[in-house]
Amino acid sequence: MSGPVAPGQGVPSSSGSSSSGDASRAGVTGRSPELPHGNAVPGATDDVPLLNIANVLTVLRIALVPVFLAALFVGDGHDTTWRLTATAIFAVAAITDRIDGQVARKYGLVTDFGKMADPIADKALIGAALVGLSVLGDLSWWVTVVIAVREIGITAVRFAVIRHGVIPAGRGGKVKTLVQTFAIGVYLCPLPSAVDPVAMTLMALAVVLTLYTGIDYVVQAIRLRRGVSTS
Numbered sequence: 001m002s003g004p005v006a007p008g009q010g011v012p013s014s015s016g017s018s019s020s021g022d023a024s025r026a027g028v029t030g031r032s033p034e035l036p037h038g039n040a041v042p043g044a045t046d047d048v049p050l051l052n053i054a055n056v057l058t059v060l061r062i063a064l065v066p067v068f069l070a071a072l073f074v075g076d077g078h079d080t081t082w083r084l085t086a087t088a089i090f091a092v093a094a095i096t097d098r099i100d101g102q103v104a105r106k107y108g109l110v111t112d113f114g115k116m117a118d119p120i121a122d123k124a125l126i127g128a129a130l131v132g133l134s135v136l137g138d139l140s141w142w143v144t145v146v147i148a149v150r151e152i153g154i155t156a157v158r159f160a161v162i163r164h165g166v167i168p169a170g171r172g173g174k175v176k177t178l179v180q181t182f183a184i185g186v187y188l189c190p191l192p193s194a195v196d197p198v199a200m201t202l203m204a205l206a207v208v209l210t211l212y213t214g215i216d217y218v219v220q221a222i223r224l225r226r227g228v229s230t231s
Contacts, residue, residue: 048108048109048110048111050111050113052104052109052111053100053103053109054100054101054103054104054107054109054110054111054114055100055109055111055113055114055117057096057099057100057103058096058100058114058117058118058121059117059121060093060096061093061096061097061100061121061122061124061125062117062120062121062124062125064089064092064093064096064125065093065124065125065128067089068086068089068090068093068125068128068129069128069132071085071086071089072086072129072132072136072188073132073135073136077132077135077136078136078190080190083188083189083190084189084190086188087185087188087189090125090129090184090185090188091185093125094125094181094185097118097121097122097125097177097181100114100118101118112166115166116158116162116166119155119158119173120155122177123151123152123155126147126151126177126180126181126184127147127148127151129184129188130143130144130147130148130184131144131148133184133187133188138187139187139203143203143207146207146210146211147180147206147207147210150210150211150214151210153214154214154217154218157217157218157221158217158221160221161221161224161225164224164225164227165224167217167220167221167224170213170216170217170220172209172212172213172216173213173217175209176206176209176210176212176213179202179205179206179209180206180209180210182202183199183202183203183205183206186198186199186202187199187203
C-alpha cells in the first residue's frame with residue numbers, strides 16, 4: 001500500500017510504479033483482466049464488432065440448414081441428382097465452419113457471440129443431416145439419438161455456465177465434428193454399396209468421439225463453476 005515516504009525508507013522501485021501505472025491505464029481504458037478460465041484469445045479485443053465476416057459465415061451456415069433439408073427430401077429422398085445436390089450444400093456449409101474459425105483467429109474477430117453461435121451452427125447442421133438420414137431409413141435411429149442427446153445436453157451445459165464464462169470449442173470437439181462431417185458426407189453421397197463398411201466405421205468412430213468429448217465438456221463446465229482454468 002502506497003503512502004508518504006518516511007526518511008530513510010527509500011524510494012519505491014520503478015517496477016512498482018510501472019505496475020501501478022499499468023493498473024491505472026487498465027482502469028482508464030476499461031479493459032477487463034484476462035478471464036481466469038483461459039478464454040482470452042490472441043488478437044481478440046473488447047471492441048471487436050459483432051457484425052464481422054466470421055460471424056456472417058457462421059449465420060450463413062445456420063441459414064443453409066433448411067436449404068439442405070429441402071434438397072435432401074425432394075421426391076423419395078433417394079433421387080441421385082438431388083442427393084448429390086444435398087451433399088454439395090452440406091459440404092459448403094461444413095466448409096464455412098473451417099473458414100470462419102480461421103478468419104476469426106487470424107484477424108482478431110473472436111467474439112463471445114461467435115464462441116456460442118459456432119458450435120450451435122455445427123449442431124444444427126449435423127443434427128439436421130442425422131435426422132434426415134434416419135427418416136429416410138439410411139441411418140439407424142439409435143445413432144441419431146445418441147449424438148443428438150449429447151449435443152443438446154452440451155449446449156444446455158454451455159448456457160448453464162455462461163455467467164461464469166464461455167467454454168470455447170476445444171481440439172477434441174473439432175476432431176469430433178470433422179469425423180461426423182466426413183461420416184455424414186459418405187452416407188449422403190449416393191455411393192456403391194461396397195462403401196457401406198467405410199461409412200459405418202466412420203460413423204462408429206464419430207459416436208465414440210461424441211461421447212468422449214461430451215464427458216470432457218462436462219468436466220470443463222464443473223471446473224469453470226469452481227473457478228479453475230479450462231485451458
